[in-house]
Amino acid sequence: MSAAIFARQDGVWLNEPQRWTAQGDSLEIITDKATDFWQKTHYGFRRDSGHFLGFRTAEAFTAELRVQGNFQELYDQAGIMVRIDAEHWIKAGIEFSDGRAMLSSVLTVGQSDWATAPYAHDASDFRMRVTVADGVVRLQTSTDGKTWPLVRLAPFPKAQSYLVGPMACTPERAGLQVKFTGFSLKPPLGKDLHDLS
Structure with missing residues (x-):
């Protein structure tokens, strides 16, 4: 696919932000207020209001994304998302929690977990x-685009295609x-x- 994707x-x-710009291979967004992705667990609520720009995939794929942001408030988050529908998705990236930036992933199959x-x-x-691929999702992170340690390996629903792309939410604020x-x-x-390249 084109570099200028x-x-x-x-x-x-999904939930297009009020303010965003795209130029070449760069997308910049500013989050709207009270945006989130979450299903039921612990809190009981269902939220499907986060910002997500999805690109259609084949039944198996690898996607990569660089993310730059200033995470400061509780639950500020951004990263990558793979989605089938509102109850079948995974998101991963940085999320601000307990006073610091955390590497975070949420797998949702009917209900959300959080790691x-x-x-x-x-x-x-x-x-x-x-x-x-083959009913499995593998998440990796990198600081330099060269070494990719494992974040998570998990079963994931099989589908003929998915949507994948950038995700960002601010449950407690906007901006x-x-x-x-x-x-x-x-x-x-x-x-x-164990090949981390």
Whole structure:
């Protein structure tokens, strides 16, 4: 796919933000107030109001994305999302929680889970990679686009195609500015689980 993927016409907004611009391979958004993706667990509520720009995939793929943002308020978050529908998706990236930026992923199959870990690198500039194949999702992160340690490996519903792309939410406020670049969508890499290249 073209390097200028954010300028393509095949991206589909879910909850398009009021303020966004796309130029070349760069997408910049400013989040709207009280935006979130979550289904039921612990809190009981259902929210499907986060910002997501999805690009249609094949049944197996690898996607990568660079994310730059200043995460400061509780639950500020941005990263990558793979979605079938409102109750079948995964999102992963940086989320501000417990007073610091955390590496975060939420897998939702009817209900949401949430896994976090302290992020020891520069949370204002990071990369995410997601591979979906054969009913499995593999999430990786990178600081430099060269080394990709594992974030998560999990079962994921099989589908003929998915939507994948940048995601951002601010459940407690508005105004998080996020820049997404370097988005790529390719056939699945098929690398060994411990091959971090």
